[in-house]
Amino acid sequence: MTLSPHSSTVTVLLVEDDVVIRTLQRFVLTRAGLSVVECADLSDAETYLRAHTPDVIVLDLNLPGGHGLNLLPEIDRHRTAVLVMTSMGQQHTQNTSGDLGDDFMTKPFDPKTFVLRIQKLARRWQV
Template sequence: MKLLLVEDDPAMQTTLQRTLTRRGMQVVACADGARALDRWRATVPDVVVLDLSLPGLDGLQVLEQARAEQLHAPVLILTARGAVGDRILGLNTGADDYLAKPFDLDELEARIRALARRGAPNEMPGETAIFCGMRCDHDSGAVYFNGQPMELAPREGALLRALLAKPGHAVAKERLFELVFPGESDVQYEAIEVVVYRLRKKLADTGAQLVTLRGLGYLLKAQAA
């Protein structure tokens, strides 16, 4: 995924660029509104994360001009302005989503990926987006890491495919059990934990982490540095 990050706070820009790059995104960053439009035209990003308070052109001016130029990439406004009126103004100007500072990095990633899915009608059928170097070919059932097929048992593959379909989102244990053990009524419910344990070891070198959320299920997220 190609992401344009427009953020004028140096510390925030560095943190977001490092974090989102580590989570499998190609991040182009800039710190002012005029340059943002140039980068937007040149890079054709999949998603734009746009701060409102920028030198030169502010975020709303950037967004208004971009939409006037038929630059259609989905836009997530990221700003300290949290008033309802500011959110409405941003959305009416052409933004697709709005996240107020301070925010959770996992939520930011999830919102970015949701916008990318929404704005990618030409994505190849049968494949997931790449997450931590992994992608799934649903037609064959194979999961690839950095272009090479992963060695997975059938149940490990079923579990990983389900988690890769919604990275950063919790998938209920009950739903995973149905996908990993379809129609196997004689299998104990706790058997899913054995598959999770085995898959977790095989993900150790991928940069992805299989997280247990007690009472909710499991999710796949990028490992912290």
């Protein structure tokens, strides 16, 4: 688990096992002024969520230790916005995760769209 040094009112939890994608996500979000916490697997994310409540969670589906959707019951306890993000762009995956998360994006992603969606989710859930 990695914490960014940037302080912000919006904290984003990145749950992504691919270090290149996670590094890009962190770079884009911190440049936009958001605080970022990184978890590379399901176990780290569960541990973090037991003690913290981020504003938005960016959730990969294929993770070491289990499927990303297995984290949703823990997320629901926190009433936190979820952006499901995966390279699996099949319609079934999008429909399933869209029903359980608040938004869905496929990888590779457009950095500007990524930031806008995170900001939109944060605003909607902070009301």
